[in-house]
Amino acid sequence: MIRMLLRVLGPEYAPPVRRTVALMTTTAIVEGLSYALLVPLLRALLGGSPGDATPWLIAFGAAVAVFAILRYRADLSGFRVGTTLLRGMYHRLGDHLARLPIGWYSTSRVGEVSALAGPGVLRAMSVIAHLLAPFLSACATPVTVVFVISVFDWRLGLAALIAVPVVAAVQVWTGRSTAAADEEGTERGHEATGRVIEYLQAQPVLRAGGRTADRFKLLDDSLRDLQKANHRSTLSALPGVVGLTFTVQAMFTVLLILGAFLALGGEIGTAEALTILVLAARCADPLLSLSDIGGKLRGARSVLARLDAVLRTEPLPEPPEPVRPERNDLEFDSAVFAHGGRTVLDGLSLSVHEGQRLAVVGPSGAGKSTVLQLLARFHDVASGAVRVGGVDVRAISTEELMSRIAIVFQDVYLFDGTIEENVRLGRPDAEDAEVRAAATAARLDEVIERLPGGWSANVGEGGALLSGGERQRVSIARALLKGAPIVLLDEVTSALDPVNETAVHDGIERLMAGRTVVMVAHRLRTVQRADSVVFLDGGRIVEEGSHDDLVRRGGRYAGFWELQIA
Structure with a gap:
């Protein structure tokens, strides 16, 4: 004993x-x-x-x-x-x-x-x-x-x-x-x-x-x-x-x-x-x-x-001699990943140049969210490699990798505390002016003005006292405050009403400006603004190119686009 x-x-x-x-x-x-x-x-x-x-x-x-x-x-x-x-x-x-x-x-x-x-x-x-x-x-x-x-x-x-x-x-x-x-x-x-x-x-x-x-x-x-x-x-x-x-x-x-x-x-x-x-x-x-x-x-x-x-239970191993990337471009090199006995990504190869935006589109279960998770090293690939700035993520320390990445998910979790405390999670040592500026850029200031208590308003466990759109604005303000050069977005506007969707899109645009971005998206306005689009199915890239090129080809992506328009 x-x-x-x-x-x-x-x-x-x-x-x-x-x-x-x-x-x-x-x-x-x-x-x-x-x-x-x-x-x-x-x-x-x-x-x-x-x-x-x-x-x-x-x-x-x-x-x-x-x-x-x-x-x-x-x-x-x-x-x-x-x-x-x-x-x-x-x-x-x-x-x-x-x-x-x-x-x-x-x-x-x-x-x-x-x-x-x-x-x-x-x-x-x-x-x-x-x-x-x-x-x-x-x-x-x-x-x-x-x-x-x-x-x-x-x-x-x-x-x-x-x-x-x-x-x-x-x-x-x-x-x-x-x-x-x-x-x-x-x-x-x-x-x-x-x-x-x-x-x-x-x-x-x-x-x-x-x-x-x-x-x-x-x-x-x-x-x-x-x-x-x-x-x-x-x-x-x-x-x-x-x-x-x-x-x-x-x-x-x-x-x-x-x-x-x-x-x-x-x-x-x-x-x-x-x-x-x-x-x-x-x-x-x-x-x-x-x-x-x-x-x-x-x-x-x-x-x-x-x-x-x-x-x-073995955690993901830390590199004995961590390497610090000098750039912020992203790359998948024949990446294979399986989970629960199913191959989620099968030999995926793609790249995102520094400062560009990539939209990942495809049916449910295609492996879109897994792409983001592997970039953030929530898992390790079975074979192949995932690189940030030309360096395998397995050779980068977790602290360094996380400092370079800001993530905004569809389901936002907020801690039981004030709005300011939740925004400051992006960068706890930020000045008050920086926190306010991030909130304004995410249009969170509109929410704060109408809440009793303002910045000191409690959000409840998991953010239960805020709506979905309001939680997203807190999440975007948090990511803006962090100021990471790489941004990962996972269908952040898929379940929002038109008013909140517009506000969140404005915040997302400010967040993506000048950064390397990978976004999982279905909404038309989000996909159109990407520099390139990949259509995933069964863990493989079926089509790749710009939005206009893929629509002209009349393939899987064009069918997806027409369905969205309808």
Whole structure:
């Protein structure tokens, strides 16, 4: 468990974790050793001179005080290290997710990462703060008590020692028997969560189609499956709980009988027999808590395993000796890219001179958006090359490549903050005058004037408080503020009303001026302004040329054009 935790966190966190584990283990051992003082204490109390018990009582009190101080320091260390690990885990997970290829983020993975980054990380990191101390106490204290019993009488010590491997075996068996059920419960929980979100988001469509009852049945079935999985998980853990309880009770009964037999035979004193029974009773509580602690640890281990799987996912490699391009022209050289078992681009070759505009047109699924994603290195090609300024994007550092590219997508995501904060993402250190100028160029100032709060108006999560056209204007202002020499546009006006489309087009024209541009577009006015046009289909270039030339040829592009006019 600790080994996996350190593997997930990284070696830099090993020293404080090891110190905390050592302190917690020492505390548990001191607790067990302090009980050894009960033998002379009870012997004096039960003997002819009870006053002789005073020194032993003071010694026992001092031992308990030492244990209390150690326990306080161990718990405090656990909380501090747990907080440090939690912060470190969030940073490491965030940094790693930022380096993973965009293609890795499927819908199911986004849900899984959301669960891991929220309650998952908290659950895993709570091991140090909340679970490790009671677990070590439940293991080390009883073992220490067995050693103490052995010092006073080897027969009673041997009888108590036999229970140690039995308890360990029960715990291992319980863990193995519940592993499959726990995994099923986790999967059913993710599925049920997805169904709940789906049911809530799809309410307008479901009500319009009169299908709420049918869809509710799917949600109900998912929740019922989750209930059954949790029921099976509980049943699979029940034999281990019963077995552990039986083992602990059997050990106490054996010690009770053996201690009474030895005391009646005069082989040990009454004080020793009574103390050993007290110690055995003291072992029972932490041992019985192992079933509950073990279940929580298995849950945390499951989360750690999923975190480990995410962190082991290889990000796109960074070049050992990055090259800085001197130009801003773009080139695809026999690029091949496959995704999900399907070839998306098949030997694509094209070039865009610096300062020119290329429009990419074609049917849905032709690979148009993939062209933009490969230029931004959201993925790496399987063969061939994608170059910026004559340099393969794989030889350019991510920071340098991203500094050269401004991207405006059809679906704009805004962070839950003010309009100004979202615009400043393009260049956080920009002057106020530069931010205002970018907003004016994108015609965002018109939106700001009519919003309560102006620049300080909150856009909501994902920009939910703004319309689609207003979000696009924020995105264009952000790209203008960045001032990158290469601009990638992905159907930015495909779903806008005429007023917003005009405003966005004006902003796009200002954004494209003097820059190298690749745009995925269907709207006529956007395509006509391109220096060249390529028509993609099946990941290959079917036609290439200027707009006027392609229309005169009467080929696929001309048919697309006529359909747009109609």
